[in-house]
Amino acid sequence: MKQSFSQNMFILKELVIKGIRLKYRRSYLGILWSLIEPLLTMIVLTVVFGTLMGVHDKTFPVFILTGRLLFGCFSQTTNNSLKSIRANAPMIKKVYVLKILYPLSGIIFNYIIFMISLVVLAIVAVVLGVYPTVYLLQIIVPLINLFLLCTGVGLILSTIGVFFRDMEYLWNVLLMLVMYTCAIFYKPERLLKSRYGIVLKGNPLYCVISNFRSCIFGEVMNYKYLIYSFSFSVVCIIIGFVMFKKCEDRFILNI
Template identity: 35%
Template sequence: MIQKLKKYQFLFEELVKRDFKKKYKRTVLGMAWSLLSPLLMLLVMRLVFTQFFGATMEHYTTYLFCGNLIFACFSESTGLGMTSLLENADIFSKVNVPKYLFLLSKNIQGLINFGLTLCVFFLFCVLDGITFTWKLILLVYPVCCLILFNIGVGLILSALFMFFRDIQYLWSVFTQLLMYMSAIFYTIDHYSYAVQCLFLANPIYLFIRYFRKIVIDATIPTVWFHLLMAADVVIVLALGCWMYKKYNHKFLYYI
């Protein structure tokens, strides 16, 4: 894959530039929306949920921002990745290029937005009185896992979307449900141990919990927690790669 990326480096760079320019075309604030959008969402969620869930919780703003940050990255990257093949059908139907390049270019766009929002997140942590420790370096692990997980889900969704356009609407409903199941604005401490274990079956919750453990609690998750996160990534990424390899030549018939 790395060799192919080098071979098609120019095309990949142009795809990233095109997607980036297209997103902010004819907008007054341009890239500022990458920061304003999650911040406005955070403000709304804080106003709505503070009285219900965060009245007695220390560092609730940071707690809420952790969840919003991770979920926004997942939602944006997978949403853009889902339509990446169909949007670039004019290219791969005429030129034989690796089709995953289109998905990766969309993920770069989502990664840029995530990086910008992450900088603002750390600023909010300072304002919220969070004490940074050396353990902050370990955030590299969940970030890398999140990126790979988004790519894996994007591969699956973009392949399915070529055959079933209904996926777009089903995914919208699913992500809405997933948001409420990821404990973004509430804590699961009052649930039974069995229910808390069920939350661990949600990969997005794993990423969010890892961030909260490092940033707010300054504690390192257990080894099995790391392995569980890695297993989710490997399974999803492997399934996505398998689907692309299996249906690679069939995509042309469903444009």
């Protein structure tokens, strides 16, 4: 049974709304947690790593928060995508809905929550003296880049997760590796100049975070990072879509 574009968009919208509601179900503060949680994490990381590394820059919390927010978005969207098909198994077995809508809805609703959390970043930045400049107009580019990266990786994981359930645990380990190579709580300048700099430059999420920080701190984006991370994201989307469409008819046998 084929569905029209408008029907699919309506279903996708409802799945996104359902995802947001379920995420904060039984939470007294509800969606306010999307503002409070990154703020509390920023304070802890600033105290711990700022003290350990002897950082006295008053804008260091903004540096940490930018990395924390973007990594958090990537982590949440990919984890949700990884579990999306199995989590919606009862609905998939009973109702015909384009299966790709399930991982897409998880990516979109987590991305919406991430966009809301940017309010915290704006407030913290102004309070600590990081004021908007003309370079802030570039910010739409890394934000789009982040969404594309989450979508591409998410589609790949949503397919693998159906057939290889251990991927859920393996991905959590890989995410830890991604986190440490994103320079979230340490300044990357010294590492970039060493022979290990390729580890950061090879991480597309670090490239997105670096360009996002450039927009916040009033600098020109690194266009090599931009080209690499965009290219990586588009390739992931193509691979993820092909994998998903090729395997989706077998999902019902494995959920």
